[in-house]
Amino acid sequence: MSILVTGGARSGKSGFAERLTRKLADSQQAVYVATGQAFDEEMEARITLHRQQRQADGFQWETLEEPLKLAALLGRLSGSGQTVLVDCLTLWLSNQLLAVEERSDRKELVEAAIAELEQAVSGFEGTLILVTNEVGGGIVPEYPLGRLYRDLAGRMNAQLAARCGPVFLVTAGIPVELRSREYLL
Numbered sequence: 001m002s003i004l005v006t007g008g009a010r011s012g013k014s015g016f017a018e019r020l021t022r023k024l025a026d027s028q029q030a031v032y033v034a035t036g037q038a039f040d041e042e043m044e045a046r047i048t049l050h051r052q053q054r055q056a057d058g059f060q061w062e063t064l065e066e067p068l069k070l071a072a073l074l075g076r077l078s079g080s081g082q083t084v085l086v087d088c089l090t091l092w093l094s095n096q097l098l099a100v101e102e103r104s105d106r107k108e109l110v111e112a113a114i115a116e117l118e119q120a121v122s123g124f125e126g127t128l129i130l131v132t133n134e135v136g137g138g139i140v141p142e143y144p145l146g147r148l149y150r151d152l153a154g155r156m157n158a159q160l161a162a163r164c165g166p167v168f169l170v171t172a173g174i175p176v177e178l179r180s181r182e183y184l185l
Contacts, residue, residue: 002121002128004161007170009133014087016168016175017131022059024127025083029060032085033074035092037067067095071113071120079125089132089160090153092117097149107148114156121163130164132157 003020007013021030032054038044054061062082066073070092077084086092096113100106121128136154141147161167167178 001126001166002124002130002164004130004132004157004164004167005170005175006132006134006157006161006168008137011170012173012175013131013133013168013170015173016170017085017087017129018054018057020168021083021085021127021129024129026081029062030083030085031077031080032061032063032087033070034063034065035067035070035086035088035095036065037091037095067092068099071116074117074120074124074128077126078120078123081126083127083129084124085129085131087131089117089130089156090135093153093156094149097145097152101145107152110152114152114159117156118159118163121160130160132160134169
C-alpha cells in the first residue's frame with residue numbers, strides 16, 4: 001500500500017507521516033528515506049535536527065539518504081517487509097532539476113525521472129509513505145526555473161496521488177484523508 005501525504009511548508013505533514021509510519025509498521029522499526037541535501041549551513045542544521053528528533057522518539061528508524069536515485073532505492077526496498085517513509089518528494093524533485101539545470105532538455109529529463117519514480121511506487125510491495133509539498137497555491141514564480149519547478153511538482157503530485165491509496169492533505173497540523181472525499185465524474 002502506498003500513501004501520499006501533502007501540504008504546505010511547516011503544515012505538520014512530516015510529523016503526521018512519521019506518526020502514521022510508526023502506527024503502520026509491523027515492528028518497531030521502519031526505513032526513513034531522506035532526500036534533502038545540505039547546500040548551506042541552514043539546511044545542514046535542519047538535517048541534523050531531524051536526525052536528532054528521530055533518534056530521540058524511541059522508534060527504530062533506519063535512515064537512508066538518497067537525493068537523486070530514489071526509484072532505484074525503492075526498487076531495492078520493495079518486498080523487504082519494511083515500512084518505508086520518503087521525506088520529501090519536492091526536495092527530490094528540486095535535486096533532480098538542479099542536477100540538469102543547465103541542460104536544454106531539463107524538463108524532459110526530470111519528467112523521465114518522475115515517470116521512473118511513478119513506476120517504482122506503482123510496483124512497490126509493502127507499505128510506502130510519501131511526503132510532498134503543495135507548491136502551486138501561491139503566487140506565480142518570477143523566474144522560468146521556478147515556474148518549471150512548480151509545474152513539475154504539481155504534475156508529479158497528481159501522478160503519484162493516482163498511484164496511491166490514501167492521500168492526506170495536512171493543513172494547520174490537521175490531516176484530512178482526501179481519497180474518500182474524492183468526487184468522481
